Amino acid sequence: MAKGTENEQVREAQARLRQLGHFHRSPTAFYGAMTAEAVSAFQGTKGLTATGEVDAATWRALVAATRKPTGDELRPSTTNEVDTPDQRCMTGRVLCISKESRTLAWMVDGKVVSAMDVRFGAVNTPTREGTFKVDRKEVEWKSTLYHSDMPYSMFFSGGQAVHYSADFAARGYDGGSHGCVNVRDKDRLATVFSQVKVGDKVVVHW
Known part of the structure; x- marks a missing residue:
């Protein structure tokens, strides 16, 4: 290995x-x-x-x-430890998302304000890596392709978004998304959703 x-x-x-x-x-x-x-x-x-x-x-x-x-x-149910932030996450307002530690850290000026577990796309529908911006926010949204509920969506790369996933909350890492960044802590995500602004940076990295 x-x-x-x-x-x-x-x-x-x-x-x-x-x-x-x-x-x-x-x-x-x-x-x-x-x-x-x-x-x-x-x-x-x-x-x-x-x-x-x-x-x-x-x-x-x-x-x-x-x-x-x-x-x-x-496959522990406890919260993952936050990865060392990517250098691109160290300035400004950033949703810093690590694929390796499976965490999302909401950061402001290099400090972690909130963190949560996340899940990514399956093999055939991977979550894109790179630096993006929040294009739009939707408190309630239903996928036009997959017809699944996507509460607290923060879109950053086409149809890919950070959003709450009832499936992730129920099944954990036994499932996967269609490319979105799934969050299983609805209350914590709701708080971050209220703080994030359209135009804030999103970094998805290993």
Whole structure:
């Protein structure tokens, strides 16, 4: 496993690394920079070459040092820890969205005002990455393509928007969106929705 890998073995590795205190967020199944750093730290404790990649020797050592993760450890219901903000998020008013930590941080002048768990598009309908602006806001909206309710929508890239998802609230990460950024905490999103203005920046990054 290495950067860019996305599968259930990555999720298990992250859960095992979390048991040891090397990985400080909920498992995402995506192998990004934070996972590579956690693997390097673990390799260092075991006298292995700190490559940041999981080879056979590293996997054997990780399995030997941990127990098999439980279902709750693999898909915890607790809030994910906010990722280190992307540099593009450090100035102005920004919805800073991390795909790796699966979090949205509402930031003003480099400070996190509020944060929440998010879910992204499925493989065939991915959430676009990049820097955008909030084009429009809709307290109540129904998707014209998929006919699903999208309360507290903040559109930033065509039909893609940050919005509350009852499906995410009910099913968690077992589901996926059609490209939107789903939020499961309706009250927290409602508060952020009231603060965000059309024209505010949106950054979607790994």
